Amino acid sequence: TQLLEQSPQFLSIQEGENLTVYCNSSSVFSSLQWYRQEPGEGPVLLVTVVTGGEVKKLKRLTFQFGDARKDSSLHITAAQPGDTGLYLCAGRGTGGFKTIFGAGTRLFVKA
């Protein structure tokens, strides 16, 4: 069974701080997605990473896919209250068509 483990589960920081969220697995994924979800809404896609070692930047967010395509990280620079939300990583498992989701990291950025 393929699993995606996210850490930390919860993070409460002050505005302006930096943070990193991790998504790890013992399995290889063809790609990984990162989503942000606000309460009562559906997850919104932030990025898809496909190539091992790939780094993508989206303003203050930096996403990295591990060389072996088993892990990924999301780094936020100078966090703002608007970054508050649930961050989910997801990957398409091998041997089937099911997308696997991590349990999520709940981020709260205090003004």
Place this chain on the structure above:
Amino acid sequence: KAGVTQTPRYLIKTRGQQVTLSCSPISGHRSVSWYQQTPGQGLQFLFEYFSETQRNKGNFPGRFSGRQFSNSRSEMNVSTLELGDSALYLCASQGEGTDTQYFGPGTRLTVL
């Protein structure tokens, strides 16, 4: 391009009733997946449909069922509702040849 739409956004039902939720995928997407999200369990996969055929199924009881129409719109049905079925139900569509799913806003189901 319009995103994934789900109707209704909110539903209140009582135990024992049944409910049908609807999802319209992004135009051109033929794959539709359904998820249940609760605070305690996170996102749980229900099933995936592709070209009107169920392609994959999660570990949910038979009370949860779905179908997909020729225009790729999908419905899921929950019969004999239980209190534990209260959740946010999310639909996601996916284009061919990609791994990325795009989610709708969800339907919040409350079972009293």
